[in-house]
């Protein structure tokens with residue numbers, strides 16, 4: 606559905622030039638939810654804005670839904686943009702128009718008749734869960750409801766692709782989750798291809814099929830979300846994965862335990878998919894005779910399976926600890942010892 610080839614964008618500042626996007630190659634499949642993650646300044650916004658030519662590339666090709674985007678202008682670019690909608694962090698609603706009028710706006714521009722507009726607005730209001738709020742003004746809505754209007758408006762002309770520019774960054778965690786659920790629902794119901802940019806790994810974990818990590822304008826890593834969680838290669842990717850799997854307080858708590866753990870191993874265990882649901886710990890205690898002190902654990906769900914991290918302290922004599930270590934190796938549990946004994 607989307608193909609980026611050697612895509613670059615250079616901004617000319619007064620004294621020097623900034624390479625915001627640097628030679629990016631990406632392919633995004635039809636019906637996929639594809640996430641791009643990176644810290645501020647990585648080039649995410651510039652990249653996503655080149656998908657609908659809000660930003661023109663300095664070099665390279667952008668193909669979206671068979672449109673060769675960089676070749677388009679005027680009427681043909683407007684036509685292509687009907688197939689490539691966008692939602693924004695700050696919603697970009699028309700404040701003097703009601704919910705219904707905001708949603709109807711792209712239909713008016715597309716020349717849809719009044720009767721058809723009214724029907725479509727009704728359909729969309731229901732789809733995004735805003736039935737009964739059609740006559741409210743944006744200022745009367747919560748952040749989540751405003752983004753629902755943004756989504757309904759973006760879907761008005763039946764686009765093939767939805768671009769989400771930090772669409773949940775201005776929302777609280779609970780509202781973020783409800784908007785992510787809505788995007789997942791729309792993706793399933795309509796088969797819509799969704800591209801989103803974010804700095805939150807939670808967003809990637811919850812709804813994306815695949816992810817690309819950006820740093821300094823380049824894509825430094827990409828893959829299936831579950832694989833990236835399981836085997837992050839770049840240090841930056843590891844940091845993003847830790848946002849979800851290891852909250853900061855874990856490290857603080859572990860520091861104290863590591864200081865005082867003289868007779869045992871402090872181990873970080875990583876489980877994947879079905880392994881995350883096996884009774885590995887019970888078997889470990891039974892077969893190896895070690896005592897297990899659970900320090901912290903978390904199972905995160907991605908679209909393609911569960912991923913678990915568990916911090917434990919194993920206590921026993923040298924022979925028992927060796928046996929336990931052997932057991933973990935044999936049971937496809939990835940383990941890392943955090944202290945030396």
Ligand SMILES: Nc1ncnc2c1ncn2[C@@H]1O[C@H](COP(=O)(O)OP(=O)(O)OP(=O)(O)O)[C@@H](O)[C@H]1O
Nearest residue numbers: 616618623625643644645646647648649650651652
């Ligand atoms: N119009 C512009 N003129 C000059 N420099 C720009 C322009 N737009 C972006 N940049 C620069 O390009 C780089 C990438 O910016 P971009 O906004 O794409 O990153 P980002 O990952 O989306 O970060 P953020 O989340 O903070 O927006 C930054 O160094 C930024 O300052």
